[in-house]
Each structure stands twice: as structure tokens, then as C-alpha cells.
Amino acid sequence: MKISDLRLTVIAMPRNTGFVCKHVIVEIDSDIGLTGIGEMSDFSHLPHYSLDIHDMAVVLKSMLLGQNPFDISRINMELLANFPETMFYYEKGNFIRNGIDAALHDLCAKSLGISVADFIGGRIQERIKVCYPIFRHRFMDEVQENLAIVRERLRQGFDTFRLYVGKNLDADEAFLDGVKNEFGSKVTIKSLDFSHLLDWKGALKATKRLSQYEFQLVESPAVQNDFAGLHHFRMNTEYPVSEHVWSFRQQSEMIKHDSVDIFNISPIFIGGLTSARKAAAAAEVAGKSCLIGTTQELSVGTAAMAHLGSSLANLNYTSDPTGPKLYVGDIVKHPVQYEDGYLIVPGRDLPGLGMELDWEQINLYRVDDLSWGNVSVHQLQDRTAQTKK
Numbered sequence: 001m002k003i004s005d006l007r008l009t010v011i012a013m014p015r016n017t018g019f020v021c022k023h024v025i026v027e028i029d030s031d032i033g034l035t036g037i038g039e040m041s042d043f044s045h046l047p048h049y050s051l052d053i054h055d056m057a058v059v060l061k062s063m064l065l066g067q068n069p070f071d072i073s074r075i076n077m078e079l080l081a082n083f084p085e086t087m088f089y090y091e092k093g094n095f096i097r098n099g100i101d102a103a104l105h106d107l108c109a110k111s112l113g114i115s116v117a118d119f120i121g122g123r124i125q126e127r128i129k130v131c132y133p134i135f136r137h138r139f140m141d142e143v144q145e146n147l148a149i150v151r152e153r154l155r156q157g158f159d160t161f162r163l164y165v166g167k168n169l170d171a172d173e174a175f176l177d178g179v180k181n182e183f184g185s186k187v188t189i190k191s192l193d194f195s196h197l198l199d200w201k202g203a204l205k206a207t208k209r210l211s212q213y214e215f216q217l218v219e220s221p222a223v224q225n226d227f228a229g230l231h232h233f234r235m236n237t238e239y240p241v242s243e244h245v246w247s248f249r250q251q252s253e254m255i256k257h258d259s260v261d262i263f264n265i266s267p268i269f270i271g272g273l274t275s276a277r278k279a280a281a282a283a284e285v286a287g288k289s290c291l292i293g294t295t296q297e298l299s300v301g302t303a304a305m306a307h308l309g310s311s312l313a314n315l316n317y318t319s320d321p322t323g324p325k326l327y328v329g330d331i332v333k334h335p336v337q338y339e340d341g342y343l344i345v346p347g348r349d350l351p352g353l354g355m356e357l358d359w360e361q362i363n364l365y366r367v368d369d370l371s372w373g374n375v376s377v378h379q380l381q382d383r384t385a386q387t388k389k
Helices: 053-064 072-082 092-112 142-155 169-186 200-210 227-235 248-256 273-285 299-310 359-365 377-382
Strands: 003-014 020-030 035-040 127-129 132-134 160-164 188-193 217-219 241-244 262-265 289-292 342-344
Touching: 003 053, 003 359, 020 092, 035 092, 035 299, 053 072, 053 092, 072 092, 072 273, 092 273, 092 299, 127 299, 132 142, 142 169, 160 169, 169 188, 169 200, 188 200, 200 227, 227 241, 227 248, 248 273, 262 273, 273 289, 273 299, 289 299, 299 342
Parallel strands: 132 160, 160 188, 188 217, 217 241, 241 262, 262 289
Antiparallel strands: 003 020, 020 035, 127 342
16 A cells, blocks of 8 residues: 555634634545545644645655555654654644644554554553643633633533633632532542743742642643753642653653653644654653643544543543534534543544544635734633733
8 A cells, every 4th residue: 555645624613712723634545545634733823933735735745655654653754854843832843743643543544444543552441531621811700701611511521620820810719719619529620731831930839829729730830841840840749740742852851850740642742643652651661640632633633632542551640632622613524522521432443533524514614724814922822812901
């Protein structure tokens, strides 16, 4: 089997908040008539630049056409050489590699008539506990809006939530107080996610202030790549500390400094299923736990994470992939499913990722390029449709 063609389709999918995220659908054709699909998820992040989708397609075709899709390791080496790690959380080269790698896994598993989970080592679990995100409070009037979100999502079966914090601590505290008073033990706060907004001393001070409320762990409580700061935070708190993995060098430094308890591993941020599996294995060797992170993917990207998570022995904390519930639409005929706060891994009877593209929906959201125009830094950070005064 050889790769015969590649197509990239850009879509602009609005979130329920109104913020529009641009994703790229990857299709890799083979000479035996099968097509693998992947997703380059949510390019609408800082840094504030976009990529030329047509040039990207030309470059990727020059690398992939004529290749055996089963040569995943070798192809990933070439992808990494052309789209290298830069030690930055939202490095867009990682997004590109992730989409290609997912499509290769989908194509190879389809050719064997098996699921991606079985292709990468088999299933340990058939469903993954996930949490719903509560986005960062900037203003006090957002507290009641976010409590309403908890109320609605709890009705839908989501009983665990991740809270972005650090921009308005008064509002963060008011929200946690509201959750405690209204929902009590019915709702679990998985984590306080600082998203690198504060240095470790500021995050520690904020964590101590909010520790009167119950939460399970703390995420990203230092500026990016401050491995010593993460270690200092960890040594001064009773809570487990989690950080995303966005490069192997960065993960190595976190292991060396003993900076974290939990590695937050997502294919989008480390550059694909192949790299994510390596990061999870490194965590296991280092005696660390894992959870599956997210940039809030659509169903193709979320399915890839479900297959990954189903095969990990050290996935022992609640994970984050609830992206399909945050958007007004999707790009597949049968989106991934959630039951009682769990992401259901697509079944063994569905080859590959178990996803089928829905071109009627894709064409509704299809756009020509990845540019985004006049979007403010605050919108990009907080995923909001507009900046309040």
C-alpha cells in the first residue's frame, strides 16, 4: 500500500461561547482505495500568526506521496525534521504533525480491519472519565453564567469540572463558593488550571487562598518551561501538580527536576499519537501518572485521544477531552459519545478511528484559509467571542 494523495480542508467552527476555532481536516488516500482521516485542531491560538494552507499541502505531499503509510516511525522522523519542536505550548508544527500522524494510524488500521486502539496495543478500558471546562473568569458577572453551565452539564451527566483560574481571583472564589453551596458533593472540581498565567509564587498564593474549597490537583502553576519553579510549587503544596507535555526536551527537564506528579499528554501538543505514546511511556518509566489533555478538538481529534487513552496503563486521573460538547456542530456523521461523564472509546467493530466525515456539515463551515483577522490577545487567551468592557 502506498500513499497516493493528500487533501487539507479548513473549517471555522464556532464554540457555544461564540469564539470561532479553525481546524484542518486531513485526508490521506492510498492506492488501494482507502482513505485515512485526521484533524489538525484549533489553530486559533497564540502566537498570533497563521499558516498558508496551500503551501502546507504542497510541502506535505512532497514528503508523503509514494510512501508506505505503515512506515509511521520513519515518516514521523521526517515530519519532526520539517516541523521541529520549539519548546512552546501552542507550537503549530506540533498541530500539523498530529493531524498527519492520526490519518496514518486511521489508514493503517482500516487496511487491517481493526480499530486504532487495537493497532497501537489493545484496550485496557472502553471508556475514559472526563471533565468539562469552566473558562477563566475575567469579570464577576461571569460567575453566575458559569454556575449555569455547571447546572446544565450536570443535568447531562458531567459531574466533574476543570476550572481555569488566575485572572480574577475574587470571581474564582465566588464561583467555587457557589458550586459548594448549590451542588455540594454532586460536583467535583478536578483542577485549578493556571495555564501559565502566573509565576509559581503567585500561583502558590492563589492556590492557598482557594484551598478552602475542594479540588483534586493543580495544573500549569508556573510560566512556560520554568522547571525549577514547578518543582518549588510542588514542594510547597499538598496537591498533585500536572503540566502539559509539548516537547520531549521539556518532558525530560520536568523529569530531571521532579517538577510534576502528572503529565498532561495530548496528541495535539506533542505532535501525534506516536509522540504521545512515547511521552506516556516516559512518564510510566519515571513513575508518573498521566491524563489526556485537550485543545478542545472536534470528533476526529477526540476519537484519536479516546483510542490513545484506552491503551495507557498509567492513565489514572480524570482527563479533559470534551471538545465536541463545546461546539455548535461537528464534521462527522456520528460524533463521539459521552455517557455519565465518560468518553466512550469507539467500538472494535469500527475500523480505524471509527469516524466518517460528513461533507454536508463540513461544507457549512468550510473556509479558504487559516487567517483570523482582527482578534484580540484576550480573545485568543480566554476563547471569548468579544472583550467585555
